[in-house]
Amino acid sequence: MQEDKDKLDDFSYSTLQFGVWRMLVPIPDAANKLPFMQSWLEKWNNFKSAIPIVQRFFLEVYSLDPILYLLYSLLRVVSAVEGTLMLYASAQLLSSVEHGLTTGRPDVAAIIRAVLLRVMCTALTTAIRWGSTQINPKAQSRFAAHFEEYMLHAKLRLDLPTSTDKNNDVGVSPWVLWWHFQTLSGVFERALRLTSQILFTLKQPKGGIVLTMLSMISPLLSSQLTRVPWKHGFVTYSSNLDFIRLRALRWLSGSVYREDVISSNIIGWIIKEYRKAKDSLGDTPDSNPESQFLSRNTPMSDILTQVTNDLPTFYWAASVIRNPVGFSVSSFAILQQHANALRGSIFELFGHFAEAAEVVTAIKDLYKLADIKNKVVDGEEAYPNAATSTAKGMALELRDVSFAYPGTKSKENAIKNVSLKIPAGHLVVIVGANGSGKSTIIKLLNRLYDVDAGEILVDGLPMKNYKLADLRKAQALLSQDHQLFPLSLAENIGLGDPDRVNDMKLVLEAAEAGGASEVIKKMNDGIQTVLYPVTTAYGTQLEKYPKLQSILENLEQQAEVSGGEKQRLVAARTFMRFLSGNIRFAVADEPSSALDPKAEYQLFKRLRESGEGKTMIFYADMIICMKDGHVVETGTHKELMGLAGEYSELYNVQAQAFSDASNP
Numbered sequence: 001m002q003e004d005k006d007k008l009d010d011f012s013y014s015t016l017q018f019g020v021w022r023m024l025v026p027i028p029d030a031a032n033k034l035p036f037m038q039s040w041l042e043k044w045n046n047f048k049s050a051i052p053i054v055q056r057f058f059l060e061v062y063s064l065d066p067i068l069y070l071l072y073s074l075l076r077v078v079s080a081v082e083g084t085l086m087l088y089a090s091a092q093l094l095s096s097v098e099h100g101l102t103t104g105r106p107d108v109a110a111i112i113r114a115v116l117l118r119v120m121c122t123a124l125t126t127a128i129r130w131g132s133t134q135i136n137p138k139a140q141s142r143f144a145a146h147f148e149e150y151m152l153h154a155k156l157r158l159d160l161p162t163s164t165d166k167n168n169d170v171g172v173s174p175w176v177l178w179w180h181f182q183t184l185s186g187v188f189e190r191a192l193r194l195t196s197q198i199l200f201t202l203k204q205p206k207g208g209i210v211l212t213m214l215s216m217i218s219p220l221l222s223s224q225l226t227r228v229p230w231k232h233g234f235v236t237y238s239s240n241l242d243f244i245r246l247r248a249l250r251w252l253s254g255s256v257y258r259e260d261v262i263s264s265n266i267i268g269w270i271i272k273e274y275r276k277a278k279d280s281l282g283d284t285p286d287s288n289p290e291s292q293f294l295s296r297n298t299p300m301s302d303i304l305t306q307v308t309n310d311l312p313t314f315y316w317a318a319s320v321i322r323n324p325v326g327f328s329v330s331s332f333a334i335l336q337q338h339a340n341a342l343r344g345s346i347f348e349l350f351g352h353f354a355e356a357a358e359v360v361t362a363i364k365d366l367y368k369l370a371d372i373k374n375k376v377v378d379g380e381e382a383y384p385n386a387a388t389s390t391a392k393g394m395a396l397e398l399r400d401v402s403f404a405y406p407g408t409k410s411k412e413n414a415i416k417n418v419s420l421k422i423p424a425g426h427l428v429v430i431v432g433a434n435g436s437g438k439s440t441i442i443k444l445l446n447r448l449y450d451v452d453a454g455e456i457l458v459d460g461l462p463m464k465n466y467k468l469a470d471l472r473k474a475q476a477l478l479s480q481d482h483q484l485f486p487l488s489l490a491e492n493i494g495l496g497d498p499d500r501v502n503d504m505k506l507v508l509e510a511a512e513a514g515g516a517s518e519v520i521k522k523m524n525d526g527i528q529t530v531l532y533p534v535t536t537a538y539g540t541q542l543e544k545y546p547k548l549q550s551i552l553e554n555l556e557q558q559a560e561v562s563g564g565e566k567q568r569l570v571a572a573r574t575f576m577r578f579l580s581g582n583i584r585f586a587v588a589d590e591p592s593s594a595l596d597p598k599a600e601y602q603l604f605k606r607l608r609e610s611g612e613g614k615t616m617i618f619y620a621d622m623i624i625c626m627k628d629g630h631v632v633e634t635g636t637h638k639e640l641m642g643l644a645g646e647y648s649e650l651y652n653v654q655a656q657a658f659s660d661a662s663n664p
């Protein structure tokens with residue numbers, strides 16, 4: 001492990017190298033001066049600051065089903081004291097038996113009482129286990145159902161730039177949360193168990209207090225000695241180019257690349273490059289940095305911890321030497337058991353406590369998810385606006401608009417100082433080379449993103465003033481980026497107008513208009529077919545049972561459609577939107593790229609036919625020509641050809657390609 005200290009920005013961290021891995025760990029300043037006290041003070045402060053959030057979390061869970069979670073807690077409480085009760089019963093039994101052995105006159109009643117107590121304790125333990133198997137699954141599924149819905153809601157409400165922001169990427173699943181809930185409940189259970197054990201030990205006639213203190217030394221020592229460098233968080237990444245290349249080459253064996261790897265015949269090359277990178281990497285360790293760190297630890301701390309484990313025994317031996325009268329083997333056995341149980345509980349509590357810090361962070365993340373503010377802020381004005389909107393469609397204006405995608409690696413804006421007017425009811429087509437900003441303009445007109453500079457006006461008013469839901473209701477976007485949902489074809493089309501998703505007559509009409517009727521007819525379940533169903537079926541060790549194997553294969557079959565067929569289904573969804581009667585602005589962003597010429601012609605013919613009263617962007621009288629994020633030319637086809645600029649060049653290149661293709 002190499003270590004060097006860097007000072008960067010306003011915090012300090014050290015850089016550790018573990019084989020191919022580099023780890024950046026923060027250095028808490030105060031902790032360097034007062035390690036022991038500070039670390040405990042920090043733990044205490046963290047604990048105190050976490051109380052409100054843990055309280056909120058527990059109250060929320062409790063309110064889901066008070067009786068169920070009271071039972072769950074009760075089981076935890078009983079399980080916490082059950083060990084101490086068992087120890088007490090054993091102590092009673094041992095001392096009454098020993099008394100009988102040493103005096104020759106056994107106290108039968110006391111022995112029977114002790115045996116009965118032990119039997120009761122055993123019965124109680126078994127009952128708790130059984131109770132937990134009954135209560136836990138119910139508590140878990142109630143919990144997961146609640147938080148699944150909570151997260152569904154919290155995630156669905158996020159807009160595009162907010163949801164793609166990595167800072168808002170909260171990776172908590174309801175199942176992991178349940179595990180967190182169990183950890184936190186575990187902290188309380190362990191604390192209760194430890195309290196009951198300490199109380200019991202203190203009540204012991206001989207050396208209870210000393211024994212309690214001695215039992216704590218080993219866990220305390222171990223918590224101090226096993227200091228890991230990443231205790232306060234870390235960043236780790238590999239800086240080794242050979243290692244990174246090996247990973248990339250290994251990925252190439254995945255199914256995503258199968259077709260390309262086979263067709264480009266690069267299997268031999270991959271293996272050759274893999275060996276080359278492997279040789280170059282040599283013996284540099286690549287196991288995870290945590291285990292590399294631990295493997296370099298000396299055994300000293302382990303030896304110390306193990307030896308201090310025996311302190312209670314040494315104490316007992318010393319006491320016997322000092323004053324042999326009054327000690328018995330049974331009291332030694334009991335003390336030994338107490339000490340072990342006590343130490344075990346302290347270890348467990350420390351372990352759970354350390355985990356609890358992570359758990360609290362996860363719970364904070366969960367609540368943060370619901371509090372995330374959307375970047376695209378909703379407006380208050382209704383749309384269409386009685387004062388400014390006309391029946392002809394939506395009038396749009398861009399005033400000196402610039403925009404860069406958040407978190408992009410590109411140094412340039414995707415849209416640069418664009419000013420543009422699209423009068424209501426116009427048909428507009430945006431053309432330009434790949435990456436010139438056509439789709440970006442459309443996303444801005446849909447207010448999927450907000451502009452960075454400049455302004456967009458809708459019917460003369462700033463777009464930001466309008467209610468987002470109203471604006472989106474009045475817009476239809478048909479592009480090649482749309483996805484089919486894992487729902488039935490009927491719903492895939494019908495969701496173009498969620499209010500009438502079940503109106504089958506309308507859905508079939510939209511399917512016809514989008515050219516999707518043929519695709520639907522081909523499917524076994526017709527319009528009720530789910531193309532990409534959610535899969536739940538699985539099986540194992542079916543080699544010997546071909547019948548089961550084939551049942552499994554036929555369950556939840558996926559149906560495939562071609563790119564063009566998918567486009568038609570998506571177009572049908574857009575037509576469903578058109579049929580809603582709310583659309584005042586429609587955009588077709590290269591929707592026909594996957595369609596054959598006949599389907600393309602049909603689609604545009606139908607789009608034009610349904611264009612009445614809508615501002616539309618596609619084949620049109622007004623052409624907007626873009627280049628490198630700028631609008632370079634606007635006008636009709638004829639006007640732009642006359643300019644002999646970007647548009648005419650693009651047009652001629654395309655015409656040339658077509659004529660070359662038809663006259664090979």
Ligand SMILES: Nc1ncnc2c1ncn2[C@@H]1O[C@H](COP(=O)(O)OP(=O)(O)OP(=O)(O)O)[C@@H](O)[C@H]1O
Pocket residue numbers: 405408409410414432433434435436437438439440441
């Ligand atoms: N989600 C995104 N994140 C970051 N950059 C993006 C994103 N989408 C597009 N860009 C970049 O923004 C610029 C404009 O892209 P845009 O998709 O608007 O071009 P386009 O004219 O529609 O291209 P094409 O003809 O290839 O569809 C390009 O430089 C592109 O790389």
